[in-house]
Amino acid sequence: MKAFTYERATSPAAAAAAVAGRPGAKFLAGGTNLLDLMKLEIETPTHLVDVQDLKFDRIDATADGGLRVGAFVSNTALSADPRVMRDYAVLTRAIQAGASGQLRNKATTAGNLLQRTRCPYFYDTNQPCNKRSPGSGCAAIGGYSRQLAVIGTSDQCIATYPGDMAVALRVLDASVETIDPKGAVRTIPLADFHRLPGKSPEIDTVLAPGELITAVTLPRPLGGRHVYRKVRDRASYAFALVSVAAVIQPDGTGRVAFGGVAPRPWRSPAADAALPHGGAAVVAQAFAGAKPTRDNAFKLPLATRTLAAALTPARTA
């Protein structure tokens, strides 16, 4: 690990200023992704601003009947909050489908959103990777791409956003609240939060340098049946090959988002609208224009089957 200096931020604006004012500075939350990448020298920050003392550890009701989840709330605490289990079960299910009990205790809401890709070449510093080292090329294109994205990719990068929690947040139309170094706050719909790679795959999200996430807000509960179904190479403690988050209403309408298939949680209005016509219709809409590789073409039929299973109530447990 490269040497760095460390501080604990005492106010949100000061934390944002500390990172913005110093090239090479980064926020540190749970550390379960950042420290992993620092050990491999994929991330090499020179200064860490620890946000654990900022009191972002509460989940509060909002005026319009939703919830405001502090950026530092642990994945375990969020998934086990009685209001979340009752009204946003898809979120509980998605969080519990990811990582391990130990990691979920340490991982935070903001850190989880900002976890970086699991593309094997991103992790291998001997390989070219535009996301890790801009302009170096992409070893995954033409390489081993079984886990990688089938849609939303570019000729610079075909990596997925690997997380589970954000797929549920996408279906729930959550928003991300931030504060910048000048103290200005903004709200970013989750739909706009993760970027597609285009020509700059090294930039994962729309956050500006030093912009600090303070909370994630959930709109009023949607009702309906909440499902998160994840398919992976082993039954637990592995990243998704394909996952489906869905909220289905009694009349068959609803919302659906896919994980493990794209550089961000994948959802479209046309796919939602196709829900009453069944899983195959949804997948046809959601994956129109998909460009799978030979290695990961299996993800399209797998998405159809995973959604079919998610739509069958008896089999959702």
Next chain:
Amino acid sequence: MECTDGLHLSRRGVLAGGVASVAVAAAPAAEARLASAAPPAMMPVSLEVNGRHHDLRLDPRTTLLDTLRDHLQLTGTKKGCDHGQCGACTVIVNGHRINSCLSLAVQHDRDRITTIEGLGTPDRLHPMQAAFVRHDGFQCGYCTPGQICSAVAVLDEIKAGIPSHVSHDLATPMRPTNTELRERMSGNICRCGAYSNIAEAITEVAGAAA
């Protein structure tokens, strides 16, 4: 207790020999790399480990795992992967189990930490330690301290109503069924494959506690 001389400590670690030397064998190379870089500013860190207070001065890069093993000589906690993938380094911090390899000691200033050494002693075993012995919940034993710390925390998590991936109904109390225990323990890998005996040991303690 205070000790800041990393080289000195890793030499002692190697001399301690046995299984531990496998894990510390990589340390001298890492220390040499450290030495060639600009000397890092040491930071004060206070930890309460197994009921004892420690004031340390550490390189901010030092993980909680390396702090426990190399600075406090609590080598019960093991280093398997050093990347959050195996659970050998599991300890309990302020009541919650975490992977000590993916956490910096400086993140834990003033935290309360329980390691396998703090759960029980050879003549006063924690019930979970005794159950692992009774049920043959290990072979080589390398994953065992992490398994036991995790298992103790799992039963608390079930009592606290924290759901798991396999909990069918979020509205009813969580129960320590075999399926639940296996899912909740999936962050602890055992190369020897002692899983079924581990699950039996935890089931016994869960039954006694219920």
